Amino acid sequence: MNEMSPLFVISVAAELAGMHPQTLRQYDRLGLVSPTRTAGKSRRYSMRDVAQLREIAQLSSDGVSLEGIRRVLGLEDEVSVLRARVRELEAALADEMLNRPGRRVFAAGSAGEVISLRTGTRARRENAVVVWRPLERE
Template sequence: MTAGMSAGIDERAPIFVISAAAELAGMHPQTLRQYDRLGLVEPQRTPGKSRRYSMRDVMQLREIAMLSAEGVSLEGIRRILELENRVNELSTRVRELEGALADEMLNRPGRRIFAAGAEGDVISVKAGTRLRRPNSVVVWRPLGGVEH
């Protein structure tokens, strides 16, 4: 499947029957049934109880095959997948919270901005406030009255 084809397909849409999913994953359909029983993959079910696999399920089956080929036990694979799913959930939550925080910082009345103080220090200034700066003029003349 090319990238252009997959761009319009929801990766979580349950579109593959077990034989198609098994072929895409390079496995026997019975292996998919076993992985379903073990909870390694959880395909959706039709009203008639037949399994329907998504592209995400197929990718997970491929990952299971790779880990298994590397010698990882089924229990180890289950734990790895569980942790990967948790990381994905937490990453999504972090992005949501970062967005909410950014929105809050932009929309909160009385938000603060920062400016350089007279001594070069950083100072917090309420939005809409202007700093008062001295406006005196200093003229420098060299000592000894020598002019060029």
């Protein structure tokens, strides 16, 4: 069982969210919270749905319009999808790095050029001191 499991009938979800069941029906019609449906077409709310209903209530009490709430929830969903994609890409990158020992690493040289290095080596730093002496006049 996870937070997405459809567990609650509308009356229980409304009580958990501190709302009237008719408000949940309206939010479903508006697409703010879309619970899963049983074969008999009754609504089943998950813990995630209840948390989203509570967030809607908070935003509404802060004076955000229903259209504003819809946009906020859409952006939050998009952020969740993007975070999952970043985790997926990070895992793929880590796997690739483990599978390719000895691949090359690049660094920037003092003049801005690209220096190719083997893994585990460091860029050589120039720390020589150059003394400038003006030409002596005769």
